[in-house]
Amino acid sequence: MKQQKKGTNGQRLNAMGWISLMQVKLLLVSIFVISCKRENLDYTFDYRPNPDAQKASNTRLVNLSENAQLIANGDSLTNFFVPPQRSGYIPPEELTPPGTRYFPKDGRLGQSWTVPQDLFQTDGTVRFRTTFVPIPTKTIASHDVEFTVRDSYDAPKDYYLLINHESRVQKPDRLVEVPRSVTAPKRPDYFKIRIINFAKKLMPTSSMEDITGPITLTYADGTPVSNSTTRIVSDAWSDYVELPYGTYQFKLLTADGRQIPAVGHTYYNNIDRFNSTMEMGGGAISRMSSGQTYAPVQTFQPGGIYTIVVHPKEFTWTTGTDDISELQNGFQIIADISEPLNRTYAQIQLANTITGQDAVLRAKGQTTATTAYGKASDYFPVVAGQQPIVIETASGQVLAAIDAELQAGQNYTAWLYMDPDKKVKVLLAANNLAGTAYTGKEGGGNNATIDRFRSSYMFNFRFLNFCAALPYATFTNGEGRPFGTGAMDSGVNMAPGILNILQPYTSLLYSASNDTGGPYQFMAYSSLPTRIPGDWLQQVKPLSSTQLVANPKLYTAVGRKVPLHEPGVYSIAVIGDLKGTTETDKAKFMVVKHTK
Template sequence: MRIHRSIKQAPLLLLILLHLVACNKKKLDFEYDNRPTTENRKKSNVRVVNLGGYNQVIANGDSLTNFVVRGPNEDVQRYPGTSYFTKNGRLGKIWDVPMDLFGADEKSKLTTLVRNYGGNFNAEVSFTAENSYSTPIDYYLVNPFWAKDQPKMVAVPRGVTAPSKPDHFKIRIVNLSAVSADPGNNERGRQEDLTGPLTLAFADGTPVSDKTSNVSAATINSEYVELPYGTYQFRVLTADGRPMPGMSAYNQLPDYVTLDPATSTMALAANELTNQVFAPIASYQPGGIYTIVVSLQKYWYYQSAGSSEQYSAYQNMADLISDNNAAANLTYCRLQGANALNAQPINIRANGNQIAETLAFGTAGDYSNLITGTYTLEATDASGKVLATTAQQLRAGMNYTAWLYPAPDGSSKLLVVANDLSGVVYVGGSDDATYNRFKYDYFFYKRFLNLSPDNPYITFTLGNGQPLFAVGGNAQAAVNMQPGIPAIENPNVSNGLQSPPYEFMAYRSLPGVVPGSWADDIPVLKSDNFIARKELYTKPGRTVPVHEPGLYTVALIGSNKGGPKGKMMIIKHNK
């Protein structure tokens, strides 16, 4: 009986099943591909480095850009993209030429053009680009209007071989300087001549290497040299030691491109100079390959005192070009040691390896590059006796200083402080819940530490107890500093580009009593203490500026009860 009922119900179940299958509709794929182009074009070994303001390209007789010219009343920021230039259809600063533009002979006929509204300053240059698998080539396009007796295009071999040490980078200088047909001239004098042999130097003016020194425009490019990765402020010097102005990779204050024609220093007015020659502070990554190229670039200057009107001219300026796409640094960090203990020289080890040797009181050692991980740090005296030890997780891409200092309880301790050399400042949250940050590549940041055991609370101030200007809004960055306890959130203060001469003073303070009583036994620091080598300015007959940019730590060290007397020591963390 049960079997009979099941057989009678089977057709009904089959009918329901067929109905369900019949109602199953095919689902459509509603995914969208919003990429400007889906074509996968392989890159050649040829690049076009556009230093002359070219905006259009023709390859083998075919236009690759949009050739759209906006009028003065149109939206000059928006242009239609093309297949080869998807962003805005115009040639940018660096173009990796695709392989599909080269024929079987590995050659491509390129024409780059300047096309502007009105046509008064139109130009073009044609050349044959050759793709070589053994010798990558950069075709540098220089200023087509204002460079005297200089070809519009210069071919320069580009290095792609990785540094011999994985924690190093490679850098060179390319000299495409030229005499300007449009020099600036105001009431202070005519534009200075920045042509001739050029030398790559560190921030203090010391040459990087003989290989990157005295590079003439006829030689064009130097060899690459290898340096430990890190944060540097490279300068380019003329044969007589005058610093050459640099270019910024970021949109920053207009002062950075408003120069005094006679000295190339940043100008606030025709008769108000900073005596600072701009050179960007930048991070150079492990495995990176870089070129600093000098060519004619546009700048602005004030014509006369009392007038805010600016005129444009062209001067030789240094620009940073990346010759490869360096991978993100997920492996290495940097660590240095500093002696704030006493007059006895000390050594610092990381997992048994020496990173600082015979550090005198009030000095810091050179940086060592370490692989990220957990380290046992030890400070020893000359005999090898361990004075202090600590375990510390060192993270990739970070910069650290290990301070040996006397704690209030009479022991010796190691304090590891992370130094932020990014130049990034948090400026508040936006409406869409993202973070707003601003990046500077020319900054004057100082961080303060109290490493004196006899001063339970120290407040650092400007002259006469005036408060410091905090970066990021932390008004307590240098207030009531306790021994061995650094400020963590927004710890930097700043004296900016336009700062007049200043002093740093130490006050013995208390919670609720700020700044407190001036510690007149601690020598005052002056702004010119933040200038590494005044010869950089005095040798070529220039005025010494108020201070120099960079990231500094100012630490109160020593004692007022015996041993080395209290003082403020300075460490500059970029080179």
């Protein structure tokens, strides 16, 4: 019995040992399987066109020519793509330029390109050659240019390519080396800007006006920006100047005050050859000058660095029946560094609509200048976030205060007004300075997107009602037609102190005019939801579009006609007392231009 019992125990022990061994094996297999699964889960695909880590150098090519193909050290960096030239259907893939390692988007040299460090040879140089591949729609011949660049850690530089027009200008340049700043402005809420004058005299056979010589950088009203950017001679560049960030329309003037056109969309580059202003109209009046010289409205970001360069570029003028393409000097705005994303600052100003009351706005320890009735202050930058906005008298008495969440990159106007109950209030309006506007249509297929368009030469108007005794105001043109109805109801039935957020702006074209081609008007009506436009408010003097021209002498001083209006983003408000009898208190239009 004892022996049998002993054997049984031994069998049990052997069985237990076998089971333990199997458990260990299963555990190891499980660990192996799990580790394999984790390895598979960690595996990823890199779909980037160019996954290589390419460190940028301090050397940049700025291509102001038609040459879009680039060779470095004897090796092609671009695709040298020529579209197929045959009749019949051509598959889209045969018409799409293929990307390359250094130019993954379309395989072509664009306007600016920073040279990667891996292209520099052991002697610290890169030998480049640019060329032009003929395209069926182009008539420009190939103009190759070879040059060598050297990187410098302490002296960033640009190489400006200025070719393809040697036979059409006097004393042409093919390549110019220009130093570039990459050092941030001293104040973080400022940006840096300079001008380069590569304007060239055209050949005597040219029919374009001569806009060469010293040039000056100005604001939209013709006021010079700085002595450092005034009267910059040919083939030279200015120092950088630092300005508060914001939305500007910079202009470039010749020594005698004529405006130099900017290079832009063909819509804007159809110019009058005698004065470089944009032409408007069509058919029999296709040669009518608008009086306006194209210069884009653009936001310059805090910490940004920019160059405005003047150089010969293709423009178009018309004979009435044919369009003629010809060189003229124009300017472009180039970012010298990647534009910083503004996540820190907002801008705010005060607009005062209370009669007989001066006021100042205070936010984040800063204040505007004393602002009189019917006027708006300059902007000042504030750090974005939740904060109190206080409006006081010049002596420090609080008139009104609100708490507001200011968004970074946004532009605000604090409207001080009195409501129908005689209480002083503040309306904080966010101004859209991006040039975007709603088309009044819905599109985008099945995703319910809203069609919008964007312009760099906008004429956008927001209408506001600050007449306490006017329940509803409708704004019309000189013929009594509202500027918007239905989906585009900007300026229709505006209640006192209320913003239209569905469609804030009315957008017009630069060629806008009245029925006779003259200045158009803004008029105010007392309306009702059931009656539009209502009764004309005869006590509110109509506002002519020419009153939007900041400085008529900018045009008349050089013998040019004053345009019907100037581009920008505007707020047009009706303010004052409908029963007022004096100039200081009777109802009138107040205009605030939000772009400088």
